[in-house]
Amino acid sequence: MSALNIKKGATSHSAYNLKSGYVDTVERHTLAILVENEPGTLARVIGLFAGRGYNIESLTVAETDHHGHLSRITIVTSGTPQVIEQIKAQLGRIVPVHRVNDLTVEGPSVERELALFKVAGKGDARIEAVRLADIFRANVVDSTLESFVFEVVGTSEKIDAFAELMRPLGLTEVVRTGIAALSRGT
Amino acid sequence: MTKAMTGAKMVVQALVDQGVDVVFGYPGGAVLPIYDEIFQQNHIQHVLVRHEQGAVHAAEGYARSTGKLGVALVTSGPGATNAVTGLTDALLDSIPILVLTGQVPTFMIGSDAFQEADTVGITRPCTKHNWLVKDTDDLARTIHEACHVATAGRPGPVLVDIPKDVQFATGTYTAKTGRRSHYNPQVKGDINAITDLVKALEKAKRPLFYTGGGVINSGDAATQLLRELVAATNFPITSTLMGLGCYPASGDNWLGMLGMHGLYEANMAMHDCDLMINIGARFDDRITGVVEKFSPNSKKAHIDIDPSSINKVIHVDIPIVGDIAHVLEDLLKVWKSRGRKTNAEGVSKWWDQINEWRSIDCLKFTQTGKVIKPQYALSRLEALTKKYDRYITTEVGQHQMWAAQYLGFEDPNRWMTSGGLGTMGYGTPASIGVQMAHRDSLVINVAGEASWLMNMQEMGTAMQYKLPVKQFILNNERLGMVRQWQELLHGERYSSSWSESLPDFVKLAEAFGAKGIICSDPADLDDAIMEMITYDGPVIFDCLVEKHENCFPMIPSGKAHNDMILGENADTANAIQGAGGALV
Ligand SMILES: Cc1cc2nc3c(=O)[nH]c(=O)nc-3n(C[C@H](O)[C@H](O)[C@H](O)COP(=O)(O)OP(=O)(O)OC[C@H]3O[C@@H](n4cnc5c(N)ncnc54)[C@H](O)[C@@H]3O)c2cc1C
Ligand SMILES: Cc1ncc(C[n+]2csc(CCOP(=O)(O)OP(=O)(O)O)c2C)c(N)n1
Numbered sequence: 156m157s158a159l160n161i162k163k164g165a166t167s168h169s170a171y172n173l174k175s176g177y178v179d180t181v182e183r184h185t186l187a188i189l190v191e192n193e194p195g196t197l198a199r200v201i202g203l204f205a206g207r208g209y210n211i212e213s214l215t216v217a218e219t220d221h222h223g224h225l226s227r228i229t230i231v232t233s234g235t236p237q238v239i240e241q242i243k244a245q246l247g248r249i250v251p252v253h254r255v256n257d258l259t260v261e262g263p264s265v266e267r268e269l270a271l272f273k274v275a276g277k278g279d280a281r282i283e284a285v286r287l288a289d290i291f292r293a294n295v296v297d298s299t300l301e302s303f304v305f306e307v308v309g310t311s312e313k314i315d316a317f318a319e320l321m322r323p324l325g326l327t328e329v330v331r332t333g334i335a336a337l338s339r340g341t
Numbered sequence: 342m343t344k345a346m347t348g349a350k351m352v353v354q355a356l357v358d359q360g361v362d363v364v365f366g367y368p369g370g371a372v373l374p375i376y377d378e379i380f381q382q383n384h385i386q387h388v389l390v391r392h393e394q395g396a397v398h399a400a401e402g403y404a405r406s407t408g409k410l411g412v413a414l415v416t417s418g419p420g421a422t423n424a425v426t427g428l429t430d431a432l433l434d435s436i437p438i439l440v441l442t443g444q445v446p447t448f449m450i451g452s453d454a455f456q457e458a459d460t461v462g463i464t465r466p467c468t469k470h471n472w473l474v475k476d477t478d479d480l481a482r483t484i485h486e487a488c489h490v491a492t493a494g495r496p497g498p499v500l501v502d503i504p505k506d507v508q509f510a511t512g513t514y515t516a517k518t519g520r521r522s523h524y525n526p527q528v529k530g531d532i533n534a535i536t537d538l539v540k541a542l543e544k545a546k547r548p549l550f551y552t553g554g555g556v557i558n559s560g561d562a563a564t565q566l567l568r569e570l571v572a573a574t575n576f577p578i579t580s581t582l583m584g585l586g587c588y589p590a591s592g593d594n595w596l597g598m599l600g601m602h603g604l605y606e607a608n609m610a611m612h613d614c615d616l617m618i619n620i621g622a623r624f625d626d627r628i629t630g631v632v633e634k635f636s637p638n639s640k641k642a643h644i645d646i647d648p649s650s651i652n653k654v655i656h657v658d659i660p661i662v663g664d665i666a667h668v669l670e671d672l673l674k675v676w677k678s679r680g681r682k683t684n685a686e687g688v689s690k691w692w693d694q695i696n697e698w699r700s701i702d703c704l705k706f707t708q709t710g711k712v713i714k715p716q717y718a719l720s721r722l723e724a725l726t727k728k729y730d731r732y733i734t735t736e737v738g739q740h741q742m743w744a745a746q747y748l749g750f751e752d753p754n755r756w757m758t759s760g761g762l763g764t765m766g767y768g769t770p771a772s773i774g775v776q777m778a779h780r781d782s783l784v785i786n787v788a789g790e791a792s793w794l795m796n797m798q799e800m801g802t803a804m805q806y807k808l809p810v811k812q813f814i815l816n817n818e819r820l821g822m823v824r825q826w827q828e829l830l831h832g833e834r835y836s837s838s839w840s841e842s843l844p845d846f847v848k849l850a851e852a853f854g855a856k857g858i859i860c861s862d863p864a865d866l867d868d869a870i871m872e873m874i875t876y877d878g879p880v881i882f883d884c885l886v887e888k889h890e891n892c893f894p895m896i897p898s899g900k901a902h903n904d905m906i907l908g909e910n911a912d913t914a915n916a917i918q919g920a921g922g923a924l925v
Contacts, residue, residue: 191523195461195465202465240652244648250469250524
């Protein structure tokens with residue numbers, strides 16, 4: 156048998172099809188995952204994303220039903236429609252996962268994030284920071300003569316916008332909770 | 342029933358309640374209390390393997406050949422890490438097994454204690470689910486839940502990690518029916534989707550059943566219903582490596598295995614069909630080849646119990662989530678109630694086309710000269726063992742593909758092979774697991790010499806438990822499959838693909854107390870095989886075969902199904918007439 160005439164580096168050199176399959180638009184989806192609150196569940200969910208190469212843009216988790224031993228994980232992820240479908244199906248396979256809801260497609264939903272901003276400054280910058288915070292309905296949760304800590308609640312876009320405005324005014328630290336989301340209505 | 346007992350006793354009690362009769366295992370400090378309990382009872386037989394990987398593959402062989410749960414028991418640390426390959430193998434092939442691991446005492450977890458490993462952490466991605474039990478009161482319930490999870494829905498491996506203090510402590514035993522699990526995958530298919538499929542069946546001119554391991558996972562009812570469906574519709578049927586036996590190889594509608602090393606007619610039919618009915622297969626890359634060119638003009642239906650298998654690789658038009666037996670039952674009902682229609686005329690033309698493809702006889706080979714061709718060895722093995730109550734396991738490589746091509750399987754659960762992970766070293770321990778379940782059957786491991794060396798220590802287990810497993814080694818003194826790729830794709834540069842310094846297999850057999858047979862002359866082969874079959878005990882059969890034989894047909898990756906390389910002997914002159922297209 157003679158060797159096949161295959162160029163070096165060609166896909167056919169591999170046991171796999173090396174070309175990536177679909178070129179498709181990337182969408183951003185918010186998933187609500189109801190899980191049994193047992194050790195390792197979060198590791199399973201995160202391990203799934205890491206192991207299968209999915210993106211996590213935001214992640215929040217806490218027990219939401221102490222009595223029923225249930226926690227709610229909210230993940231914002233992105234991918235092609237096919238990948239998003241796979242992510243949901245793969246999440247559904249995890250044994251302690253009770254339910255996966257795609258808030259992006261299952262009707263209207265509300266999303267909120269909480270962020271704390273430390274802004275250090277004096278003089279006009281300081282006054283400007285307070286003025287803008289007021290417009291954003293941010294609360295001042297700590298203040299010293301040279302700094303504020305603002306608390307902002309809102310959509311991720313609102314928090315991004317606030318961060319942009321604070322940057323030239325002496326923004327030194329930010330912490331964000333990640334997105335919490337619920338579907339609207341009953 | 343609730344009862345107070347030690348954790349170690351609970352383990353044995355829970356297994357007995359689950360109907361487990363054999364455990365494959367290897368002791369160590371962290372499981373000694375459980376071994377002590379095993380010693381004091383007669384319900385469960387413990388099989389002492391020679392390596393924990395062997396225990397897990399043996400449990401897989403036991404499970405696949407019986408349709409029941411396979412169980413392995415290993416110690417903490419190295420015992421657990423040695424089990425990882427077997428767990429991953431079972432995950433990829435959907436084999437229901439339970440692995441019990443010992444762990445250091447709860448109060449020492451996290452202290453880098455002696456033989457401590459983060460077993461649940463390490464095995465999280467290679468189990469369907471796993472548990473670390475920290476309280477003896479939870480132990481029995483967890484084992485029952487683990488057995489349920491392993492076998493329900495898409496089967497798979499589960500692991501329960503049991504710290505030593507939990508084994509020693511006394512707690513309350515929870516009986517099997519103690520609590521209902523929230524894990525209950527959907528088994529009934531959506532009736533609208535099933536009806537859509539029936540409508541498609543009625544119209545199809547070039548239909549094809551593409552079946553897989555899921556049929557075998559689903560059980561005997563699924564196999565029966567599938568056979569009924571094939572007979573009633575007269576549609577052709579092919580299967581993946583994992584589904585061999587779900588439809589009899591002697592059946593009229595059987596096209597043979599499909600895929601990278603599948604039969605020409607099966608792959609051509611996949612490429613040209615207008616309705617593909619996937620029943621329990623997962624569009625593996627050994628099947629699809631390059632996805633853009635995969636069966637471009639067909640409507641595709643997919644029946645699978647795991648929603649993540651659907652639309653993962655190939656977009657399908659009619660997805661049906663459910664258990665195959667349940668779905669096929671409904672499918673047949675709906676089809677019959679609508680008048681049992683098919684497009685008989687179209688299907689008959691389709692058969693003409695298929696028979697043309699069949700006529701090229703892609704598995705044809707000629708045995709000439711004094712060297713045994715591996716295809717000849719397997720054809721003779723098939724002819725001489727077919728009438729036996731036979732189970733086949735394999736290792737991984739060319740011999741595995743030839744076994745799939747040249748051996749015929751009439752029933753499910755008769756063919757145990759590592760498909761998804763492709764684990765060399767699977768076959769010997771798997772043959773032991775199979776033989777434990779089927780004491781009086783003929784169990785043959787079709788092996789390559791390189792794979793066989795990977796878990797050959799298990800011959801000791803075969804001897805100890807008087808398991809007459811036959812190790813049929815196609816010895817080409819090469820890592821044949823690797824060598825083939827190097828020949829075809831890497832300019833014949835045979836980098837590290839020679840099996841050097843091989844042992845004398847006959848002497849090796851004798852050293853274990855087994856029988857060794859060597860055969861190199863085609864004229865002696867039949868007698869030698871008969872000697873192997875009739876010998877009452879384990880045999881290592883060293884079958885010296887052609888060293889540079891290639892395994893064909895083959896679809897090189899990046900190519901479509903109608904772009905196969907055929908063997909030199911295939912009747913290619915005939916093939917060109919087919920609608921197929923270019924042959925490389
Ligand atoms: C060297 C080598 C070469 C290979 N070449 C080939 C080849 O040429 N051809 C080939 O076919 N394979 C080949 N394989 C094997 C291949 O890698 C895959 O393992 C195999 O094709 C997968 O088989 P399957 O699609 O039947 O899926 P399986 O892995 O058996 O999966 C079963 C599917 O059925 C579903 N299922 C399980 N239980 C149920 C149920 N009760 N009801 C409904 N659905 C269920 C599962 O969710 C899953 O999707 C090769 C392997 C090796 C090592
Ligand atoms: C554990 C493991 N390591 C490496 C491989 C890669 N591999 C696949 S087939 C093969 C050669 C097998 O040789 P042999 O068992 O002699 O079988 P043959 O192909 O010659 O029939 C190798 C190294 C594998 N599948 N599994």
